[in-house]
Amino acid sequence: MKSLLSFFIFLLFAWLAIWWYYSCSWCAIDRNENTTLVEKTPDPDAEALAKKAYDDSIAAILKSAIGLYINDATNQKVFTYPENLKINSANGDVFIPTILQGFSKNIADYLGQHQDQELIISGYENTTENKDSTGLGISRANFIKDILINAGVNGDRIITQATPKDYMYSDDGNYNGGIDLQFNTLDKSRLIEVEKSIATRTLYSNFGEKTFKPDATLSNYALELKNYLNKYSEKSVLITGHTDDIGNEESNLWYGQQRANNVRDYLISQGISKDKIKALSKGESNPIAPNDSEENRTKNRRIEIIVN
Numbered sequence: 001m002k003s004l005l006s007f008f009i010f011l012l013f014a015w016l017a018i019w020w021y022y023s024c025s026w027c028a029i030d031r032n033e034n035t036t037l038v039e040k041t042p043d044p045d046a047e048a049l050a051k052k053a054y055d056d057s058i059a060a061i062l063k064s065a066i067g068l069y070i071n072d073a074t075n076q077k078v079f080t081y082p083e084n085l086k087i088n089s090a091n092g093d094v095f096i097p098t099i100l101q102g103f104s105k106n107i108a109d110y111l112g113q114h115q116d117q118e119l120i121i122s123g124y125e126n127t128t129e130n131k132d133s134t135g136l137g138i139s140r141a142n143f144i145k146d147i148l149i150n151a152g153v154n155g156d157r158i159i160t161q162a163t164p165k166d167y168m169y170s171d172d173g174n175y176n177g178g179i180d181l182q183f184n185t186l187d188k189s190r191l192i193e194v195e196k197s198i199a200t201r202t203l204y205s206n207f208g209e210k211t212f213k214p215d216a217t218l219s220n221y222a223l224e225l226k227n228y229l230n231k232y233s234e235k236s237v238l239i240t241g242h243t244d245d246i247g248n249e250e251s252n253l254w255y256g257q258q259r260a261n262n263v264r265d266y267l268i269s270q271g272i273s274k275d276k277i278k279a280l281s282k283g284e285s286n287p288i289a290p291n292d293s294e295e296n297r298t299k300n301r302r303i304e305i306i307v308n
Contacts (some may be wrong), residue, residue, distance in 0.1 A: 068085055081246075092136050117186065119157065119158050121144050123141035152216025152221075202303070210263045212266075240244075260281055
């Protein structure tokens with residue numbers, strides 16, 4: 001019975017389709033009338049713009065759907081994450097979801113293992129922001145750069161730039177995405193710039209603590225320095241410890257030496273020859289800022305490393 005009912009329903013729809021095809025006046029076609037086709041000459045520029053807009057929209061949709069991803073110099077994905085960074089219409093801050101909290105360490109580790117690479121950070125700004133010259137794109141890129149520097153990445157291996165994009169904020173003023181991250185191979189001029197920063201480096205940390213532990217900056221610098229010395233085997237390293245003026249001069253000279261020794265011992269533990277490293281102290285004798293505030297005293301408590 002059900003099969004028979006289904007057959008009658010099929011016949012009914014078939015009859016309606018045939019009736020519609022032959023009776024619809026506004027969609028009927030006079031098959032006996034000659035139709036002249038007018039061929040429209042395509043506009044290459046318009047087609048190129050349309051294709052770019054389409055590609056950009058598809059890329060934005062995919063990026064939003066996939067989450068944050070970071071490509072290498074050959075555009076192969078190195079890191080992918082289920083969520084994305086978020087920008088907002090009010091300022092240059094970038095919201096980092098909890099699941100992305102480790103992305104900065106991943107980048108630092110990757111650059112540590114690939115000494116010939118740099119990172120390009122592109123911050124989005126839409127048409128309105130670009131016309132207003134608010135600088136939000138570069139502010140967003142620099143926001144991420146500061147996070148990576150705190151994670152130990154050498155700032156000279158990071159390039160920031162603003163990228164115009166067509167997008168709209170949600171009702172609450174947010175946009176899912178807004179930051180592109182891309183690894184790139186250092187060219188000759190950039191490599192010279194980075195090597196200068198390796199040969200002259202100032203580090204700030206609690207190098208004098210009894211339970212000395214290297215921070216991310218020192219750990220990543222050790223990788224850079226080791227690679228640099230392998231390339232320039234004739235060079236050697238001078239580590240100088242500096243202090244503020246709290247306490248007496250003799251004590252500060254001792255503290256500066258302890259801090260320099262701690263850094264030297266760590267670099268040796270990372271595979272740098274002890275014969276290439278010398279550590280000394282200048283104590284409080286060479287401040288870079290007046291010792292009149294805690295902020296300035298913090299600047300004076302430092303390790304300076306010179307490679308020559």
